[in-house]
Amino acid sequence: MKKFFLVILSLVLIISIVESFDFHEKELETEESFWGMYERWRSHHTVSRSIDEKHRRFNVFKANVHYVHSFNKKDKPYKLKLNKFADMTSHEFRSVYAGSRLKHHRMLQGSLRGNGTFMYENVQSVPPSVDWRKKGAVTPVKDQGQCGSCWAFSTVVAVEGINQIKTNNLVSLSEQELIDCDNDQNQGCNGGLMDLAFDFIKKKGGITEEKSYPYKAEDGKCDVNKENSPAVTIDGHENVPVNDEDALLKAAANQPLSVAIDAGGSDFQFYSEGVFTGDCGTELDHGVAIVGYGTTLDGTKYWTVKNSWGGEWGEQGYIRMQRGVEAKEGLCGIAMEASYPIKNSSNNPKSHVKSTPKDEL
Numbered sequence: 001m002k003k004f005f006l007v008i009l010s011l012v013l014i015i016s017i018v019e020s021f022d023f024h025e026k027e028l029e030t031e032e033s034f035w036g037m038y039e040r041w042r043s044h045h046t047v048s049r050s051i052d053e054k055h056r057r058f059n060v061f062k063a064n065v066h067y068v069h070s071f072n073k074k075d076k077p078y079k080l081k082l083n084k085f086a087d088m089t090s091h092e093f094r095s096v097y098a099g100s101r102l103k104h105h106r107m108l109q110g111s112l113r114g115n116g117t118f119m120y121e122n123v124q125s126v127p128p129s130v131d132w133r134k135k136g137a138v139t140p141v142k143d144q145g146q147c148g149s150c151w152a153f154s155t156v157v158a159v160e161g162i163n164q165i166k167t168n169n170l171v172s173l174s175e176q177e178l179i180d181c182d183n184d185q186n187q188g189c190n191g192g193l194m195d196l197a198f199d200f201i202k203k204k205g206g207i208t209e210e211k212s213y214p215y216k217a218e219d220g221k222c223d224v225n226k227e228n229s230p231a232v233t234i235d236g237h238e239n240v241p242v243n244d245e246d247a248l249l250k251a252a253a254n255q256p257l258s259v260a261i262d263a264g265g266s267d268f269q270f271y272s273e274g275v276f277t278g279d280c281g282t283e284l285d286h287g288v289a290i291v292g293y294g295t296t297l298d299g300t301k302y303w304t305v306k307n308s309w310g311g312e313w314g315e316q317g318y319i320r321m322q323r324g325v326e327a328k329e330g331l332c333g334i335a336m337e338a339s340y341p342i343k344n345s346s347n348n349p350k351s352h353v354k355s356t357p358k359d360e361l
Helices: 002-019 031-044 051-071 090-097 102-108 150-167 175-181 194-204 245-252
Strands: 078-080 236-239 257-261 271-276 286-295 301-306 318-322 339-342
Touching: 031 051, 051 078, 150 175, 150 194, 150 257, 150 286, 150 339, 175 194, 194 236, 194 257, 194 339, 245 257, 245 286
Parallel strands: 271 318
Antiparallel strands: 078 271, 236 339, 257 286, 257 339, 286 301, 301 318
């Protein structure tokens, strides 16, 4: 029994080490201690660098440490930490992880996004809080890696969600299929739009499971056999009325949503916990998904947003973003480009009626 408890304690310690990287103010006092911290950070995140690259990255790391340290001394409702992006400049981070240029892709469509129909328009009241994770409609956090495929991850979260709501089956779906096969207008690792991806899924008769068409974090050739084995179908999609957080709330109360945000700032890069209220614009460059909403004990309203940068970033891969702000676009433009899939029945292709077991997600 004593050995059992020692094993459990060891696992708890390992998990806590994996989840956080902490440093002490004394480590900021000398160049030598800073180097020690950098080496400790590289080991913690298994980051390998050549000798020349390591010296260049050290200076970036040092500047980011000072930024995080000074920020966390402020009285803000959210905190930052030295995550796996800590030796990347802001420009590098934006280009790699927030470089999907959704606004750019929208402009290429040649017209502004129309609102069309909105099925939740007449919803009169919504619950004070909703968490689709607790309702079993959200798969574990995924990691897009160094590929501008956030649009595919955002799309998949919304489709996984509505499928579970309609069928009571949670099936992890394939972002790689969208990257490889949805390339008439979307551009794989060079970005795309979620509503175009919804159109693709409807037109193709569904989307296959992740385990059948696993993620590779790179552009590939469309595997037609896998593409022609859909697991989940949708009947179309609708756009949430633009710049309307009240409409966004009505939709989020009923299903997970695909949204676009401006995620290129340093505070987003190093976000750790709390309700994000940071400075950001409306240059939409990253696709994410709203999977709930709520209010903190001090009365701050927030959106629960699922990201695709792995579970080590933020609150186990999620960020709570302030809602109900003065700007009509919402914080970081979250109300500008929201959409959701429509699924009218619980039917899916017969060969994929059974859900993916949760231990495979």
